[in-house]
Amino acid sequence: xxxxxxxxxxxxxxxxxxxxxxxxxxxxxxxxxxxxxxxxxxxxxxxxxxxxxxxxxxxxxxxxxxxxxxxxxxxxxxxxxxxxxxxxxxxxxxxxxxxxxxxxxxxxxxxxxxxxxxxxxxxxxxxxxxxxxxxxxxxxxxxxxxxxxxxxxxxxxxxxxxxxxxxxxxxxxxxxxxxxxxxxxxxxxxxxxxxxxxxxxxxxxxxxxxxxxxxxxxxxxxxxxxxxxxxxxxxxxxxxxxxxxxxxxxxxxxxxxxxxxxxxxxxxxxxxxxxxxxxxxxxxxxxxxxxxxxxxxxxxxxxxxxxxxxxxxxxxxxxxxxxxxxxxxxxxxxxxxxxxxxxxxxxxxxxxxxxxxxxxxxxxxxxxxxxxxxxxxxxxxxxxxxxxxxxxxxxxxxxxxxxxxxxxxxxxxxxxxxxxxxxxxxxxxxxxxxxxxxxxxxxxxxxxxxxxxxxxxxxxxxxxxxxxxxxxxxxxxxxxxxxxxxxxxxxxxxxxxxxxxxxxxxxxxxxxxxxxxxxxxxxxxxxxxxxxxxxxxxxxxxxxxxxxxxxxxxxxxxxxxxxxxxxxxxxxxxxxxxxxxxxxxxxxxxxxxxxxxxxxxxxxxxxxxxxxxxxxxxxxxxxxxxxxxxxxxxxxxxxxxxxxxxxxxxxxxxxxxxxxxxxxxxxxxxxxxxxxxxxxxxxxxxxxxxxxxxxxxxxxxxxxxxxxxxxxxxxxxxxxxxxxxxxxxxxxxxxxxxxxxxxxxxxxxxxxxxxxxxxxxxxxxxxxxxxxxxxxxxxxxxxxxxxxxxxxxxxxxxxxxxxxxxxxxxxxxxxxxxxxxxxxxxxxxxx
Numbered sequence: 001x002x003x004x005x006x007x008x009x010x011x012x013x014x015x016x017x018x019x020x021x022x023x024x025x026x027x028x029x030x031x032x033x034x035x036x037x038x039x040x041x042x043x044x045x046x047x048x049x050x051x052x053x054x055x056x057x058x059x060x061x062x063x064x065x066x067x068x069x070x071x072x073x074x075x076x077x078x079x080x081x082x083x084x085x086x087x088x089x090x091x092x093x094x095x096x097x098x099x100x101x102x103x104x105x106x107x108x109x110x111x112x113x114x115x116x117x118x119x120x121x122x123x124x125x126x127x128x129x130x131x132x133x134x135x136x137x138x139x140x141x142x143x144x145x146x147x148x149x150x151x152x153x154x155x156x157x158x159x160x161x162x163x164x165x166x167x168x169x170x171x172x173x174x175x176x177x178x179x180x181x182x183x184x185x186x187x188x189x190x191x192x193x194x195x196x197x198x199x200x201x202x203x204x205x206x207x208x209x210x211x212x213x214x215x216x217x218x219x220x221x222x223x224x225x226x227x228x229x230x231x232x233x234x235x236x237x238x239x240x241x242x243x244x245x246x247x248x249x250x251x252x253x254x255x256x257x258x259x260x261x262x263x264x265x266x267x268x269x270x271x272x273x274x275x276x277x278x279x280x281x282x283x284x285x286x287x288x289x290x291x292x293x294x295x296x297x298x299x300x301x302x303x304x305x306x307x308x309x310x311x312x313x314x315x316x317x318x319x320x321x322x323x324x325x326x327x328x329x330x331x332x333x334x335x336x337x338x339x340x341x342x343x344x345x346x347x348x349x350x351x352x353x354x355x356x357x358x359x360x361x362x363x364x365x366x367x368x369x370x371x372x373x374x375x376x377x378x379x380x381x382x383x384x385x386x387x388x389x390x391x392x393x394x395x396x397x398x399x400x401x402x403x404x405x406x407x408x409x410x411x412x413x414x415x416x417x418x419x420x421x422x423x424x425x426x427x428x429x430x431x432x433x434x435x436x437x438x439x440x441x442x443x444x445x446x447x448x449x450x451x452x453x454x455x456x457x458x459x460x461x462x463x464x465x466x467x468x469x470x471x472x473x474x475x476x477x478x479x480x481x482x483x484x485x486x487x488x489x490x491x492x493x494x495x496x497x498x499x500x501x502x503x504x505x506x507x508x509x510x511x512x513x514x515x516x517x518x519x520x521x522x523x524x525x526x527x528x529x530x531x532x533x534x535x536x537x538x539x540x541x542x543x544x545x546x547x548x549x550x551x552x553x554x555x556x557x558x559x560x561x562x563x564x565x566x567x568x569x570x571x572x573x574x575x576x577x578x579x580x581x582x583x584x585x586x587x588x589x590x591x592x593x594x595x596x597x598x599x600x601x602x603x604x605x606x607x608x609x610x611x612x613x614x615x616x617x618x619x620x621x622x623x624x625x626x627x628x629x630x631x632x633x634x635x636x637x638x639x640x641x642x643x644x645x646x647x648x649x650x651x652x653x654x655x656x657x658x659x660x661x662x663x664x665x666x667x668x669x670x671x672x673x674x675x676x677x678x679x680x681x682x683x684x685x686x687x688x689x690x691x692x693x694x695x696x697x698x699x700x701x702x703x704x705x706x707x708x709x710x711x712x713x714x715x716x717x718x719x720x721x722x723x724x725x726x727x728x729x730x731x732x733x734x735x736x737x738x739x740x741x742x743x744x745x746x747x748x749x750x751x752x753x754x755x756x757x758x759x760x761x762x763x764x765x766x767x768x769x770x771x772x773x774x775x776x777x778x779x780x781x782x783x784x785x786x787x788x789x790x791x792x793x794x795x796x797x798x799x800x801x802x803x804x805x806x807x808x809x810x811x812x813x814x815x816x817x818x819x820x821x822x823x824x825x826x827x828x829x830x831x
Contacts (some may be wrong), residue, residue, distance in 0.1 A: 023057040024325060027064050034068040040079060047085035054092040056101035062093040062116045064419070072756045073129050080138040085436045087133065087144035095151045095160060100202065127152070127163045134173045134342040141180065146177070146188045153195040168733065171196075171203060175210040178219075183231075186219070190234040195242040204242050208249045211257050212242060225265050226284045228317050233280070234288035243294040247301045250308070254295070259311045261734060262292065266320035277331050289337045292317070296344045298603055309349040318352055321361045325369060327417055332383055339373070339389040340604070347396035356397060371423055378440040379430035388605045388613075391443050395450045395603065396620075408451040409458050410477070412465045434485070438492040439610050445498030446616045449505045453618055458711075459510040479506070479516050483523045493539050494613065497544060500546040501619040504553060511559040516552060518565040524573070527551050531578045531586055538593070545589030552587065552630030574634055582629045590615075590623055600624070664792075667785045674778045681771040695760060699753050736796060801806075 021029070030053075033046035047069070054061040072086045096113040120126055153160040164170040174196070177189040197204050223232045241247050253259065265288055277285075295308040312318050322328060324338050346352040359369040374590050377390040398404050411426030415716075432444030438585045453458050466475040476484075486499045496662040507513045517523055530547040533540075550568065560566040561606050574583050590596055595614035603617045 007531045023053070024060050025066075027053060027057060028059045031064045034065075034072065040076065040082070042077065042081065043072065044085065047082050051085045051089040051092070054089045058116075060091055061089065062112075062119075066116070066120065068095070069130070070126060072135070077133075080136065080141050083133065083136075084138070084140035084144050087141065087148050091148040091151055094148070094155060096155055098766055106791070111378065111669040113151070114733055117152050121156060121159055121163065124166075126165050127160065131164070131167050133175065134177065139185070142177075142180075143185055143188060146185065147192050150188070150192045150195055151319070153192065157195065157198060161203055161505070162195065164196065167201065171206045171823050172210060173802065175207065175212065175215075178212075178215045187231055188217075189236065190231070190238060194234065194238050194241060200249075202244050204246050207243050208753050209248075209250055213239070213256060214251060217261055218257065219267075222608055227281060228284065228290060229280060230283075232284050233287055236291060240287065240291050240294055243291065245299070245303075248294055249303055250304050251302065254304070254308050254311060258294070259308065259317065260315045262288070263312075263315045263317040264318065266324065268324065276399040277329075282331055282334060284339055285334050285413070288332070289341045292321075292341050293344055296347070298344065298347065306349065309345055309352055313346050313349070313352050313355065313652045314740050316340070318355060321345065322356065322369065325373075325561070326359065326361050332386060332619065336383070336386045336389045339386070339393045342703060343389070343393035343396035343604075348400050350401065353385050353397055357404065357407075357607055364657065367423065369426060370394070371428065373526045374425055375423075376430075377443050377447070378428060378435065378437075380437040380440060384439075384607065384610055387443060388607060393446060394447050398450050398453070400454075402455060405451045405455050406455075406459075408448075409461050409465075413461065414466070415733070416780065434481075438494045439613070441491075441495035442498035442613055445495075445502040448548050449502045449616070450618060456510050459506055460508070463512060463516055477516065479503075479513065480520050483517065483520045483526075487526045488524060491716055493543060494611075496543055497546065497614050500543070500550060501616055504546070504550050504621055505619060507550065507557060508626065509557060511557050511561075515559065515562060516556075518562055519650045524551075524554075524565075524570070528573060528577055531583065539614075540594065541589045542593045544586045545593070548583055548587040548700070549590060549627065549630065551583075552634065555633060556626065571634060572831055580635055583634055587627060587631055592626065596620055596623075636778075661790055664785060665783055667758065671778060671781050671785070674774055674781065678774045678778065679769060681767060681774060685764065685767050685771060688760060688767060692757070692760045692764065695753060695757050699757065701751065712815055 002289060027050070030046045030049050034043050034050070037043045037046065043701050049071070050061055050065050052064075060368070069086045069090055072082055074087075076082050093743070096111075127149075130145055130148055133141050136145070137144055156209075164174075174193060178186055178188050179194075180189070193207065197207055216239055219237050220228065220232050223229060223235075225232065243253060287545070291314070296305050296312070298305070316540045321338055321342050325335070325342060330338070342356065346356050356368060357368065360366045361369050361372040363372065363761060373390045373393060377387050379387075408425050408429075411424035412430070429444045431449045433442040433448065435441060435444075452462065463477065463479060467478060467481050468475055470591040482499050482503060486496055487812070491499075503517070507517060527547045530544055533544070535541065535544065551574070554568050555567050558565070558567045558570070574580065593615075595612070598612070599617050600620045605613070605616070607613050722826040
């Protein structure tokens with residue numbers, strides 16, 4: 001510190017005894033020295049002092065020193081030392097890192113580096129200036145330039161990405177630095193490229209086509225692959241940035257045979273099971289698995305995913321992943337991510353699914369890998385993330401895999417050829433379904449549900465599954481046991497949600513399953529009681545909504561083969577015991593729950609805690625497709641169980657409904673005409689605005705030319721008057737006349753354009769008024785249409801009441817006037 005003080009004192013000179021200059025005064029003197037000194041040595045010393053002060057007095061140096069430092073970069077490029085000082089100082093000023101020296105300075109805010117970054121990039125040439133110093137081979141200059149650009153990007157990512165894109169050969173310069181023989185430079189460039197490629201597909205494509213994949217794989221190989229250090233992790237993070245959500249780069253990666261170069265990195269050495277995994281090896285492996293998943297994640301284009309899955313199978317990458325699954329000593333988080341990776345590699349690809357189905361675990365006796373994974377899923381001692389990963393893997397294994405689904409269901413059906421002592425997938429799922437662990441119940445119900453997705457034949461087969469009961473009583477069906485468990489008080493809410501999802505998907509599009517459910521004792525009474533209860537807990541609302549959906553499925557897919565349980569009978573039960581509006585309101589509770597919005601986003605199950613596991617992606621997809629249909633179906637029945645249609649109305653009522661429909665159709669036509677007119681007016685308005693802008697631009701140009709001609713004319717006149725006694729030559733006379741003529745012409749053109757501009761403004765104002773009038777008319781028409789719809793609903797309600805009164809009275813009711821009564825917002829017309 002004393003050396004630093006003496007250095008600054010040497011630059012600034014000695015001060016009066018007892019007069020210690022403030023930081024701002026010191027910085028001001030140094031800035032003045034940088035500005036005014038003619039000697040390069042003095043400017044260099046001042047820059048060195050500013051660099052020393054920038055860590056403790058960042059605000060003072062940044063506020064006063066940024067312009068002179070930029071001036072140094074512009075004018076003193078031949079001196080590497082002063083350039084490195086200037087770049088280092090700017091880097092200290094804009095960095096988001098908090099220095100130890102400024103920890104006790106209350107004036108330094110958290111985002112002070114971001115504010116200085118904004119000041120620096122306000123002039124785009126500053127970034128181009130710094131990019132130019134990447135060409136300097138001097139270590140101090142090149143590294144300082146890289147670190148400054150990295151700090152700028154981390155603070156203002158989007159702005160810097162745009163500036164580097166338009167900078168001449170900007171990305172190419174950065175890519176060339178990856179071949180720098182100095183590892184420090186290369187590693188800093190890796191960090192810069194990681195920041196630069198975040199969320200910008202254009203830069204990602206440029207980097208990829210600048211041979212980035214080859215260079216990154218070469219660095220990873222030199223550093224020791226997955227056993228390497230943090231440089232390997234940086235390369236893999238950059239690789240992940242280039243591939244994630246970028247179909248062009250994914251295609252290029254696949255076609256360039258880079259997937260084949262990934263496969264050897266997953267091969268574990270022979271003694272890997274005996275050696276502990278270092279934290280860095282865990283990080284490297286985690287990044288490798290994320291790179292694999294970036295290529296086959298379901299959100300990618302389907303053709304890219306399918307192509308990558310085929311290559312991963314042929315290059316034995318899938319085989320290597322399965323080997324890791326069955327290895328011992330693998331850390332839990334790596335095992336979890338490996339299961340997720342295997343899941344997405346096999347999802348929807350029959351060959352890959354078959355290969356996973358053939359994998360055997362090295363146990364005694366040997367068991368299929370799927371069985372071993374399911375054993376982990378229903379084991380409550382396992383980590384939640386691992387259990388979720390196993391369920392996701394099982395779902396992907398069954399996705400569009402009818403043979404796999406059939407194999408699961410077959411293990412539940414009685415077979416004399418099967419080995420009773422051997423564990424099967426069906427037995428494990430039933431064990432989890434009837435377990436005392438609520439989470440095991442949920443996982444097993446969802447797994448069994450996925451064995452029935454889009455497979456009606458297996459839904460019928462599953463109805464044949466019989467379960468033994470204690471005491472030698474008659475066996476009961478799996479469906480009957482599920483309904484019994486659902487009605488038990490000890491069965492917790494999460495377990496009930498799982499069962500309701502299983503039953504809903506089982507009943508959908510399967511009349512046989514609906515009939516079997518309706519035949520079970522007490523099921524409809526339980527569902528009705530759930531919908532009639534007045535619970536105020538958010539999760540109970542969810543259960544009520546799912547019960548409403550299950551009851552709606554019993555109506556929608558009912559084949560009317562059971563007396564007393566036909567569609568009309570269940571609808572009557574809803575109308576008289578629950579109410580149509582109440583039923584529809586509770587049915588909508590599912591989509592209002594936060595678990596629904598969370599599950600709809602993606603097929604993979606993500607949960608921070610066990611309590612977040614409620615709804616599954618496939619169930620949400622089924623609910624979304626059938627909810628509106630069920631609500632419309634239930635709302636279409638009246639109190640007598642008759643489905644309300646226009647055919648059930650009297651002739652007077654039908655005539656009135658037809659009249660209202662004719663009015664609404666007419667208003668719809670008028671609204672469409674007004675909307676079309678409004679669009680045409682908007683287009684015309686835009687064209688007028690564009691023409692007005694062109695005229696204003698032309699007027700501005702003419703004004704500039706006019707001013708220039710005036711100045712030329714004045715200069716010519718002055719020259720003519722200052723020529724003492726000299727006679728005006730004919731050439732000067734002609735030039736003067738020509739200038740005057742041109743000026744008059746521009747004056748006339750200016751006047752004409754001003755008048756035309758005023759006319760255009762008036763036209764624009766008139767068109768705006770017409771557009772506003774059309775918009776007001778459109779709004780009034782829409783309001784009238786809404787009033788008519790409400791009135792139509794009112795009339796239909798009254799007609800319904802009159803229809804009810806008809807059996808008791810022989811007098812035909814008169815049709816009321818359109819304005820009578822208050823509107824009732826229910827019935828099919830209001831929908």
